[in-house]
Amino acid sequence: MSLISVLARAEAAESGRAAPLATVRHRHLAAHPLVLVPLTTAGEDAAPLGALVGTDRGAPRLLTVPQPRNRELRSTFLAALAEEVLPHIESAAEEVEYVERKETEPETGKKVTVQAELCLDAPQLLVPNPAGVEFLRLLGRATRFRRTAEEDPQAAHPSPPRVPLLGRWLSHYAERARVPGSSLLLPVTELLIRHWATGRSTLEDQHLAALLAWIAPPPGTTGEAAALHAELARDERGQLLVPPAGPSTDPAFDNTLLGPAIDRFDAGVADAAADLAHLVEAQLRPTWDAVWHAVDLLRTLPPAAHLPARWRRDRHSYTHHRDRVGAGEPPQPRRDDAVTAARKLVSREQSQAELDAQEALDDPLTMAERRLAGEAFAGEVLDVTMAYSEGKRPMPRPLVTCRSEDGPLPEGTARLHRALPSGGEQRGEVAEHGEVFTVRLTNGMGRSKEPAEGSVPEPGERLCWTLFEHAPRGGPGLPEPEATPWTHGGPPAQLPEPPDAFTPEDRL
């Protein structure tokens, strides 16, 4: 934990109210996100019990599985979920802009520029917490290899028509959620944790209602008291007053209310399904409201400057998957091959570095963290001396002397970076160390002998130098999967993946 977040937590503990960790919002929030609050049944991974889903906070659609072990009922649930989720996911597929993209021609190996579609927006999904993301990933994995009656007329238990497609999209969203800074599928607790610090541990912050209690305590109470109430208060029947945000349910609810209700359904009691739906809705509704409350709170923060650039990557990701589905490609493989896994890891590390840099540039509070960690130095310009590089065509290499009290600059020839007022990034080399240090600017001043206007700071100006690059560059790339070397098992088999085999558990 950084010094700033430790301080914020200490302040929150003292004041009884969450302390801000950011001055801007660091994740994209769509105008009309689809909120999905799922519940599962204990005892089986990703066995849906019910869900509230929708884009209208006043009118969520309630879906329930009155007997969660019944595969037919589960299929019906999944079909209904696909009916709710897919129209939202497909809502942005048609409106596109055209962007230029470099592609390598397979025959000639030449790089050519091609026009490609990029969807103007991408549909966003919000879930209460990371466990919700994990649940969607499992649902996606469980359904994307299913076969519909059309695909396999002999199947004893064909999947409802749109469910495999739902599985592919859920798999895509859940995989994208692993990319640092992505916003297609977001867990709301993580959004809140990024922007506010409570006076408790990060583990306790996973409780959505308690987290909200710290950030916006009801009038007349402190965050701590309200959080304790949200976590522990029970009624005379032993039921939690604020149900957990799922997907797991409270065991007391399972034993006292849910179990008997399912038994009544199994016994064929009239209205049992409706009663059970009421029960499940009562568990879901507080979380549904909490998610929207969190969205309101997050909307009070102004969006960070780099959000559109990062959201563009999400739009690319969405467009790319839309194209794959449209082209009739098979579902995502069960496991990544060596090259795909390595590419993902490298590109996620690059996204992480980019996210860290952009968050610091967008937000003085985040930059303060980096300054305290000795990774950035803010200070005043004392003097600027013009100098030129040696060589046939001398280029401007002005020497900028600054004073910073942010701690010692690293020794040696450290390379520093700063944001130019025009956007863009300027590099410099440390020429002299100390509290007063001198930086030789090395780029970003245009091509002529006189530096471009505004590219060289003036004395008295305040600058923030960073040791980290603002736009980290990509690596050299990896071989194609067909060229996987012997050290990594050679090229993977090029077989289409078969659908999941039936197991005894599929016929409970």
Place this chain on the structure above:
Amino acid sequence: MTEQAGTRHASVVDAVLHDTLHSPERGVVVDSPPGAGKSTLVVRAARELAAAGRRLMLVAQTNAQVDDLVDRIATADPHLPVGRLHSNEPDPYDPLLDAHESVRTSAKPADLAELGVVVSTAAKWAWVKTESPWPQAIVDEAYQMRSDALLAVAGLFERALFVGDPGQLDPFSQVGAGQWAGLAHDPSMSAVGTLLAHNAELRRHRLPVSWRLPASAAGLVSSAFYPYTPFTSGTSPGDRRLTFEAASSGSAADRVVDEAAASGWGLLELPERHTPRTDPEAVAAVASVVRSLLTRGGLAYGERSPEPTALTQARVAVGTAHRDQAAAVRAALAKAGFPEVTVDTANRLQGREFDVTVVLHPLSGRPDATSFHLESGRLCVLASRHRHACVVVCRAGVARLLDEHPSAEPVELGAEVAFPDGWEANHAVLAELAEHTVRTD
């Protein structure tokens, strides 16, 4: 040097060279404990491969490692042309290399194409494209190389000798890689891990003798960090001695230094307290130990020469877990007048060697023990850099802290369980240090 250790070492080296030159398999793996002559082996293998006329590419992980290897090869064989492929950054290689006539440096692979031996970092090799792969490669520090880095360069060579220390820090990733845990090609695991998962038939050799670690340290480091692959010290008790001309002032720092000089280990224990990472008292204690080492006329006697060498700043290092701790210690030592003492984190001390090391214990003053602090490789690096003695500075209460934080990493299906367990290794080291404790109060 004990004769028997020399014989055992030589027979392993011979087997490695034989397999590298003649084995039908495409790879040979050599596990090397700390200071077991890994670099010497790499230099010798490079010379023999060059002599056999096999074009060789040498892959190391950092520029410092590459420069060191090039320097060693050029020193060992001034007539062997060696290429140093470097980056386009400013100061891409150690200017020391320019003194060797046999070394050619370039940022372009084509300039070095006809040379028998070309050395570079894995990161630079990954940019190289070639029509005709190298018949042979040596991958140095292969346990510190990540699997995806090997994937990027493995297409460049046909066969390879992989050399590394399995006990040091595993490669790490800034982002979660749990989704690939258990896959044979998990990109976040070590290059050797992936290699062996796919090529189980490859020959593995193990260097049996640590020439660096003194007899007092080899036993502990071997049993705590290499429980199933033991090694011994190349020297006997008494072969190495550390003496001080000035007598102890009776201060805790002097007493712990004397204890370490006599036994090889010393623990300077500060009163129990939860502290920030850059615990000012612990930093001051580290500085006082360094002062005691350097101002009392320390002399190191070893097996290399009958004459003692003076303990100077260059022969002492301080190791920490975090960079901010290293920065704080560095500042304190600069103020105390010892700016040339190496102060760095475990990651950056890997592969380096000193007469005496002072270690700020990774768990000192912490309220919790995370998997970062429990990683056995971190402690192993810190506890195995010295030729004579190691002084650990630590807050009291670490044993209890360990007991309160058993390692709780999830077990992943298919993933190889790493031995030793960091928790257990930490306890083993603490138990040894307990016998060499000096308290400050």
